[in-house]
Every structure is written in structure tokens, then in C-alpha cells.
Amino acid sequence: MTETHDYQLRRNCFGKLEFIGPDGEIHTGVVPVRAFPISAPADGIALVDPYGHELAWINELGDLREEPRKLVETELAQREFMPVITRIVSVASFATPSTWQVETDRGAATLILKGEEDIRRLTPPALLIADSHGIHFLIPDRSALDQHSRRILDRFL
Structure with missing residues (x-):
């Protein structure tokens, strides 16, 4: 068990993160959520219960x-x-929906x-691309991509 400020965090026998509040109440299934996952990933993290509180x-x-922290x-x-x-690498077509390699x-x-x-x-020059399966792909600096990649990307922007 690890103390942090006026609460404690631990992992239970099922691998779920537990939050023990200052009143001793245990919340199981706690999830950390970043406030700014791209621009400031280490700043502003909420610990929320399974109901989003x-x-x-x-x-x-x-x-x-x-x-x-670990x-x-x-x-x-x-x-x-x-x-x-x-x-x-390539795109199947410049009309959407389009398959990208x-x-x-x-x-x-x-x-x-x-x-x-x-x-x-996002904050220039970053881009976030969501695919049809809900996976998010990050391009932190589109100007750092090779010329071929930038040309393809420019056709969609």
C-alpha cells in the first residue's frame, strides 16, 4: 500500500487499482484520466471511480x-x-473513406x-487521426514527416 497525500493507492488481488480515501472508504476500479493527453501528458490527471466521479x-x-507514480x-x-x-506509405484513394498504409x-x-x-x-503542428475502429494515431509534428507523407497528408487537410 502506498500513501499519497491524504489517500492511498494499491492494486487488489484481481489487478484492479484501488483508491483508499482519507475516510478509509475503498473505491475499486479507479481509472486515471489525463486532462491534456497530448499537450501536457504529465500535468493534470484525475483519478476517477468506475462511474466517472x-x-x-x-x-x-x-x-x-x-x-x-508507477x-x-x-x-x-x-x-x-x-x-x-x-x-x-500510401493511400488507396484521395476520396473518403480511404485506406491508409x-x-x-x-x-x-x-x-x-x-x-x-x-x-x-491539435496545437500546431500536431495532428490526431481517428480511424474507423476508434484507434487514434498521432502525428506530433507534420513538418517532420518525409516529403511524400506530407504531400499525401496535404491532400486531406
Whole structure:
């Protein structure tokens, strides 16, 4: 069990994250949620119960001691899956829906772009692309992509 401020975090025998409040009440199935997952991933993390009620707020992940920080980081890693696109290999067509072949930091992938509205502009020059299966792909800096990838991307922006 690890103390953090006036609450404790631990993992139960089923692997679920538990929050023990200052009153001793135990909440099982706690989920950390980032307020700014792209622009400030280590700042502003809420610990919420399974019903979405906020139990605690973490201003900066680095403020936590090692054990609770590892618990929160592990839970975030299991919950979040956002491959980073490093290269756009090809697109089946420039009309949507369109099948894209991309290279990511997790290997080659195929995504289906339903419409141009599924490419969201974040803090420049970042983009977030949602495929038809709900997976979000991140392009942190579109100007860092190779010329071929930028040309393909420009046709959809």
C-alpha cells in the first residue's frame, strides 16, 4: 500500500487499482484520466471511480512518490493506445473513406479514414487521426514527416 497525500493507492488481488480515501472508504476500479493527453501528458490527471466521479486530482505526475507514480503510469499505459505515425506509405484513394498504409512507432498499420473531419488539428503542428475502429494515431509534428507523407497528408487537410 502506498500513501499519497491524504489517500492511498494499491492494486487488489484481481489487478484492479484501488483508491483508499482519507475516510478509509475503498473505491475499486479507479481509472486515471489525463486532462491534456497530448499537450501536457504529465500535468493534470484525475483519478476517477468506475462511474466517472473524480476522487482525486494530481497536478503533476512527477509530484507523486515512486510507488503511486508507477501505479498511475502503468494504468495509463494499459488504457491508452496511441501509435505515432512516422510515415504515410500510401493511400488507396484521395476520396473518403480511404485506406491508409502507415508506419508507426509500433510497426506497420492500416487505417481507414472515414472522412476529413477525422483528422483533428491539435496545437500546431500536431495532428490526431481517428480511424474507423476508434484507434487514434498521432502525428506530433507534420513538418517532420518525409516529403511524400506530407504531400499525401496535404491532400486531406
